[in-house]
Amino acid sequence: MSGAPWKIFNESKRRITIDVDGNIDIDGNSAKPFPCPITNAAVCEKGLVATWVDHDLRLARMAMLNLEHELLNGVSKSELRLKRNTSIVANSIWSHVLDAEPLCMSIGDNKIFFALWSRGVYCIDFEATEIWRIPLFESLEKKPPRANEIVSISVLNDHIMIWTRSGNFKKINSESGELISEGNLNVDCDLEKVFNFDGKFLLSSKDGWVWEYENEQITVARKLRGAVQDAVFDGEDWRIICWRDDMMLRGESVRRRELGVQIIQDDESWCVIDNQGEISRHMEE
Numbered sequence: 001m002s003g004a005p006w007k008i009f010n011e012s013k014r015r016i017t018i019d020v021d022g023n024i025d026i027d028g029n030s031a032k033p034f035p036c037p038i039t040n041a042a043v044c045e046k047g048l049v050a051t052w053v054d055h056d057l058r059l060a061r062m063a064m065l066n067l068e069h070e071l072l073n074g075v076s077k078s079e080l081r082l083k084r085n086t087s088i089v090a091n092s093i094w095s096h097v098l099d100a101e102p103l104c105m106s107i108g109d110n111k112i113f114f115a116l117w118s119r120g121v122y123c124i125d126f127e128a129t130e131i132w133r134i135p136l137f138e139s140l141e142k143k144p145p146r147a148n149e150i151v152s153i154s155v156l157n158d159h160i161m162i163w164t165r166s167g168n169f170k171k172i173n174s175e176s177g178e179l180i181s182e183g184n185l186n187v188d189c190d191l192e193k194v195f196n197f198d199g200k201f202l203l204s205s206k207d208g209w210v211w212e213y214e215n216e217q218i219t220v221a222r223k224l225r226g227a228v229q230d231a232v233f234d235g236e237d238w239r240i241i242c243w244r245d246d247m248m249l250r251g252e253s254v255r256r257r258e259l260g261v262q263i264i265q266d267d268e269s270w271c272v273i274d275n276q277g278e279i280s281r282h283m284e285e
Helices: 077-086
Strands: 005-011 014-019 024-026 029-031 038-044 047-054 059-065 092-098 102-108 111-116 120-124 130-134 150-155 159-164 168-173 179-184 191-197 200-205 209-214 217-223 228-233 238-242 245-248 253-255 260-266 269-274 279-281
Touching: 005 038, 005 260, 014 038, 038 102, 038 111, 047 102, 059 102, 102 150, 111 150, 150 191, 159 191, 191 228, 200 228, 228 260, 238 260
Parallel strands: none
Antiparallel strands: 005 014, 014 024, 024 029, 038 047, 047 059, 059 092, 102 111, 111 120, 120 130, 150 159, 159 168, 168 179, 191 200, 200 209, 209 217, 228 238, 238 245, 245 253, 260 269, 269 279
């Protein structure tokens, strides 16, 4: 690939790699379907769902790509300026122009959940048919700018958790969009990423603080040397990469030479792919 890796999916014995420029590689076959870098991506049984944003042209789009067919190069930035909303995403099952920037996106059982800046939270099925929508968080309290901006949507069995930068969250019925409960972490934070595993959450703040949150309480709080890049729960503890560190939430940390991008399972081992595209074991000295 021409650029540094951004996100990797292991699906049906295939490795799907997206780089920072928007190129998608599937087992050595590479193409650039979008004119801009990809901002959100997830894989489901129907294909790859992704979003891109062009801030200069004030355009955003979501599309589902068919992974059973060969990926094709899409329109260039210059072609996009001419065609704008009429341009077609190459090899897409469907594509839709969005009327605001997509902040985050997650996939559940035949559902795609996403939040749009200043619009709301939406749920659509894999055919892009809207199921429900709900408004954004509202608060009468004085808070920092963009404190109620949604940063993550966590998908659980029959509900989702919507998280904001200030640590507010809403538990929403994934079928109806109805509010089940809401709350707050009750800590000063500027959340950037949320990772979850069966109702156990790891929340990362931009200043390096992380919190494990389970059963409506913080169970671990720890200050790291930098913001978390990626994290997974291995059944016993959270494996984390941040800046040039590999670490266990409840354990030690190990320095790495290159910047870690994502934690993956490779040959049943927990590994890290770095910004040079190299794969090495997590927590390896």
